[in-house]
Amino acid sequence: MSQIDRSLGRAAPAAPPADIAVSVRGVSKNYGDVQALENLSLDFPRGQLTSLLGPSGCGKTTLLKIIAGLIPASSGSVEVDGRPVEGPGPDRAFVFQDFALLPWASVLRNVAFGLELRGVARSEREDRAARYIREVGLAGFEQSFPHELSGGMRQRVGLARALSVDADVLLLDEPFSAVDEQTRRKFQEDMLALVETERKTFIFVTHSIEEAVYVSDQIAILLPRPSRVHEVIRPSISRGGGGNIRRDAEYLDIVDEIWASLRSYVE
């Protein structure tokens, strides 16, 4: 299958894209006796969407949080634009699986919260927040509270918050796992549009094979015990053609291929 670039273990991809936004070098993470990640290396090309895909317990969320600087690696390093990560920074923005919205704050304040913490003046941050609220399709809900929104709308708030701080790298931790299937599909389409228009680097954790193949420029398959990169796949599905990606033969082949390599790890 010529469209699949694969590399086993820690080896770099066979044909690495020229411009790397985030690079993970030999990262390990231990929790007590449990080794969550072992000597993991991976590159994330700029302006593209990379999925971290794997069964539960393979450490994909741990890796994402290490890139975010939320948890320190036990050894190894992460570089964003060549600068080592030593904690959370303005170059990365995180979208949480459970949305992490402030239940006591309006949509507007929630979206502006990242800017509020950066000390941006109120009128300016609210202007910017309002723009991104429109962009994610929540115009008219600025004064609503999270508990008045559906799960999908809440995640749009989380997305708008991450976009509004204008970080180069967006880290998304299973962002659509708590929303229903229809909303999820709409989200996936919107994601593709966002990657197109925002020109940011997206790192996307998911456990859905179809979702990963549908949205990704590059898929890193992680396997557990000990956690490692099993292979890196670059699906070359044409997304611009207007055809239905889900009926594309290559899409279906890659989905099958990934399932074949993962099924023995699912208990």
Added chain:
Amino acid sequence: MIRAGRSLARDAGKGASGGRPRVTAGTGRAIDAFRTHRSLALKVLSAAIVFGAWEIAGRVPVSYAFPTFINSMLALMRMVFDGSLFVAYAETLQPLVIGVAISALVGIGMGLWIGLNAASRWLFSPIFIVMQAAPLAALIPILVMVYGIGLTSKVFVVCIMAMPVIVLNTASAVANTPGSIKEMATSFMASDRDVLLKVVIPAASPIIFSGLRLGVSAGFIGAILSELKITPTGVGDIITYSRSVADYPSMYAAIFSIILLAVVFLNLLETLENRLFEGNNRGYVSD
């Protein structure tokens, strides 16, 4: 358990970033051992600080009526060895045990009835909700007028303190049985009786039990209140008498002993509760 696990992970993480690449099983156990000892050591330290402060405050003294910790403990020993403490508790525990037993029987019965029967819920649950919020201790003078100053009044005091929480916990527990498991039982042809005995009551028992524990806790308050307010008997007598003759060590010792007894007994109940209903904990604050 979860909390312990999480802090363990945090500790290990700190250790690892300090230059140790790998935490082996051996160091894991060492950290565990350190944690148990630390927790115990801190409990001992905490007790030493409080009792030490009591001792120092007694030696200063902060008040003529504030004996030292050691003197109070000596007085407690004396009462234990001459047996007077046991005689006193035999008397104090009488209304408590009778009252709690009546409250448990009547309270759970009432609670089941109120929880399962919509009409009785409308009729009775407001009464118990008011009782729960109201300072029922104010009823004591009336109870004394009606039932005199004997055991009956004291049992009544324990009952009015202990019963509301037992009734309300039982009622809300059986009323809030998850609908799906009741439907499950019905779909497998269970009779109403089966649903009650095999589904509703077992599902409600953790909350009923914690209602009982809170009832016992309130019953202790009632028993002591009745001995201090109605007639001094048992431990209440030791407290009142030693205050009147200014034997403060004995007074503090008696109070110390009743608080200790209540706390130890309630902790045993709580341990039993956690054992019995492990995995069934749905934190229910009811007071």
Added chain:
Amino acid sequence: MPPLSEVVVTLLGLVTTPSFLDALATTAYAFWAGVIVAVVIGIPVGILMGRSRLLDELLLPWVNIFLSAPLTALVPVLMVLFGFGMRTIIITTTLFAIWIIILNARAGVKNINRSLVEMSRSFGATPLDAFFKIYVWAALPEILGGVRIGVIRAVKGVIIGQLLISIVGFGALFELYASNFLMAEFWAVLIVLFALAFTLSEFLAYLERKIAYYAASR
């Protein structure tokens, strides 16, 4: 037991008498003073316990002990230490209310959704930001719940204190009515007292329900 009609008539006459108003004012003063002390001390102590493991391990055993201990037994000690007056009643009220307030504030801080904390960190919040913008607000439902239960306990505490001291407020009034067999008056005061306690507790439960969506959306 007097007929209800007689009690109601007595009640209407009684609530304007100086002795009743005086007892009410004395009790209300002791009650609010005790509750305010319990809240002002209890909430910060609880939050600190939730944040600091050392403080938590040192204080938690004592908070649990006093939470379940029959505090009535301590009233005689307070009486000999602080006299037969207002001070003892205020301290009794505080002692009844404070432990559950501490415990709930602690639980509120401990139960904070970790991803809210991570979210604020990922957007670069300082510890001070995190405390005032996340912790205090996220723990608010539990804190309010603790204050509600604490207030209900304080009502019981203030009455138990007055009954045992029996020369102050409603305690003195009950003593007077009981020893003179003034049953209608006695029941009238009881009804007023119970109604006040119930209203207060329902009002706090209403406040708590108003912010219940917090807990649901966490």
